[in-house]
Structure formats: C-alpha cells, structure tokens
Amino acid sequence: MSGNMTTIKTVGVIGAGQMGNGIAHVCALAGYDVLLGDADAARIDAALETIKKNMTRQVHREVITQADMDAGVKRIKGAPKVGDFAPCDLVIESIVEQDDAKKKVFADLRSTLKPTAILASNTSSISITRLAATTDRPDKFIGIHFMNPAPVMKLVELIRGLATSQETYDTSVAFVESLSKTIANAEDFPAFIVNRVLVPMINEAIYTLYEGVGSVDAIDKAMKLGANHPMGPLELADFIGLDTCLSIMQVLYEGLADSKYRPCPLLVKYVEAGWLGRKTQRGFYDYRTDPPTPTR
Numbered sequence: 245m246s247g248n249m250t251t252i253k254t255v256g257v258i259g260a261g262q263m264g265n266g267i268a269h270v271c272a273l274a275g276y277d278v279l280l281g282d283a284d285a286a287r288i289d290a291a292l293e294t295i296k297k298n299m300t301r302q303v304h305r306e307v308i309t310q311a312d313m314d315a316g317v318k319r320i321k322g323a324p325k326v327g328d329f330a331p332c333d334l335v336i337e338s339i340v341e342q343d344d345a346k347k348k349v350f351a352d353l354r355s356t357l358k359p360t361a362i363l364a365s366n367t368s369s370i371s372i373t374r375l376a377a378t379t380d381r382p383d384k385f386i387g388i389h390f391m392n393p394a395p396v397m398k399l400v401e402l403i404r405g406l407a408t409s410q411e412t413y414d415t416s417v418a419f420v421e422s423l424s425k426t427i428a429n430a431e432d433f434p435a436f437i438v439n440r441v442l443v444p445m446i447n448e449a450i451y452t453l454y455e456g457v458g459s460v461d462a463i464d465k466a467m468k469l470g471a472n473h474p475m476g477p478l479e480l481a482d483f484i485g486l487d488t489c490l491s492i493m494q495v496l497y498e499g500l501a502d503s504k505y506r507p508c509p510l511l512v513k514y515v516e517a518g519w520l521g522r523k524t525q526r527g528f529y530d531y532r533t534d535p536p537t538p539t540r
C-alpha cells in the first residue's frame with residue numbers, strides 16, 4: 245500500500261435508488277460507515293428497509309451471519325442534507341443518469357467535503373473526465389461502476405478520467421478489493437465496457453420487438469435458450485430500468501456520433517409513458533401479476 249493513499253473509513257452514497265441501496269449494503273458489510281442520501285427523503289427510508297430485507301435474505305441463504313447483518317445495518321445512516329457528508333473520505337454518486345443533475349450534486353458538495361475526500365460516480369455511461377472537470381478536485385475523481393444488483397454481482401469497472409491521479413486510482417483499487425469485488429479497468433469512453441456491449445444488444449432486442457420480428461416472450465425465450473443468457477434482453481432491460489437504458493443509448497449515440505447506436509423509438513415511447521420496468525411495476529412486462537405478463 246502506498247504511503248499516499250487515503251484511508252477510507254466513511255463512505256457517502258448519494259442516490260438511494262436501486263444501485264445506491266446496493267452500494268450502501270456492500271460497503272456496510274465490508275466494515276465502512278455509510279451515509280446514504282437522496283433528494284427525496286422518503287427514498288432513503290425505503291432504501292434502508294430494502295437493505296434490511298436483502299440482508300435478511302443473505303442471512304437465510306447463509307451468505308452472511310445475523311451478527312454481520314446487525315453490525316452492517318448499524319453502520320448505515322440516512323444523510324438527507326448535503327452537510328451530512330462532511331465526515332466522508334469517499335463519496336459515491338449514484339443518482340439518476342443525467343449529466344446536469346450529477347454536476348449539481350458535485351457542486352453542492354464543494355463546501356462540505358474535506359480536501360482529501362475522493363469523489364466517485366457510479367454512472368453507467370457519462371464521461372468521467374467531463375464530470376470531473378466540473379468539480380473542485382478532478383485529480384480525486386474516478387468512476388466506480390457497480391453492476392446491478394451490487395450485493396450479488398462480482399464485477400466493478402474502474403474508470404480513470406484524464407486527470408485522475410495515481411493515488412486516487414490506487415486508493416480506489418484497494419477500496420473495491422476490500423468489498424471482495426473484481427475490477428475490470430475501462431478507459432473513459434462512452435458506456436465503458438459492459439454497457440457498450442450490453443445495452444446496444446438490449447436496444448437491438450427492442451428493435452426486434454418494434455419491427456414485429458418476435459413477441460416479448462419469443463425474444464426473451466430465444467436469447468435464453470438460444471444464446472444461453474440467464475435473462476432475456478427485455479427482462480434485463482426492465483431490471484436495469486428503461487430510463488437508464490435510454491440514457492445510455494443517448495450517450496453512445498451522441499458520444500460516438502454513430503447512427504448504429506440510435507435509441508429504438510419503442511424504448512423512447514415506454515420511457516415517455518413512465519413504464520420504466522420493475523421499479524415502476526411496468527415495462528416490457530407487467531409486474532403486478534405473478535408471473536409477470538408481457539405488455540406486447
């Protein structure tokens with residue numbers, strides 16, 4: 245361990261949605277004190293409940309012990325105000341996938357954070373270099389991209405912006421390894437590695453539906469049984485969130501200026517309807533029924 249590495253004790257997680265609660269969960273079980281924030285205070289309470297529910301499931305499956313859970317739950321505190329993040333050594337932003345909203349969060353943190361604190365984004369696709377440039381600490385800014393669901397998925401992509409220092413990178417490597425995750429290094433290009441490959445595949449599945457090549461059922465069955473994917477692409481889109489899928493396609497389309505990344509109009513329509521997948525109970529499937537019913 246290099247002498248210049250920041251010691252991380254307290255981790256802030258901003259955005260208590262599906263990713264934020266998973267990241268808080270993983271950090272708390274690894275022994276970090278966690279401060280969890282969201283613009284919507286009700287989302288913080290909901291996330292704390294989700295974390296308890298998910299840890300209980302891990303106890304039942306004997307992945308963790310009841311004592312691990314009790315200690316983990318105690319380490320997570322809600323942080324509804326920006327000033328609450330003052331003790332953080334690392335803050336991981338995991339709010340909605342929108343450039344301006346993320347930049348505002350970093351700007352708001354300016355007067356609160358210690359000079360040594362590292363800032364990270366869990367963005368799926370937005371340029372780390374660009375986000376970093378709007379902060380007061382581009383050298384202490386990095387992409388730490390967890391996969392969904394964070395407590396289960398082993399991979400974390402680490403993305404260095406142009407200005408990210410070696411110390412920030414080394415500290416982040418040690419931090420991610422302390423969570424028992426495996427790192428894939430990705431260069432800072434739109435959507436990095438996993439989503440550059442995965443989300444255009446999902447978008448193509450939506451085109452396949454849009455053009456009437458197959459039904460929701462047929463497309464998911466074909467990819468599960470024909471390509472051995474554990475989930476069909478439409479089921480996976482609902483799981484990721486259709487708004488997030490659309491944002492990633494827009495970043496690819498604009499960032500790489502290549503028409504092959506154009507978002508499918510049907511994906512746009514679902515997002516405009518507010519049918520965002522599992523998180524809103526409806527997307528390519530309707531989750532209000534058991535089993536979920538295809539919506540096309």
Ligand SMILES: NC(=O)c1ccc[n+]([C@@H]2O[C@H](COP(=O)([O-])OP(=O)(O)OC[C@H]3O[C@@H](n4cnc5c(N)ncnc54)[C@H](O)[C@@H]3O)[C@@H](O)[C@H]2O)c1
Pocket residue numbers: 258259260261262263264281282283284287338339340341342345349366367368369389390391392483484485488523
């Ligand atoms: N969904 C995935 O599979 C996945 C995987 C990896 C990374 N990500 C990335 O993680 C981030 C969050 O995605 P998610 O799926 O958790 O979304 P989500 O919609 O479940 O949660 C987003 C949360 O951010 C909050 N929020 C919005 N604006 C805010 C602001 N200005 N300040 C504080 N909180 C704010 C919302 O209230 C909400 O609780 C995105 O950048 C996304 O690209 C998503």
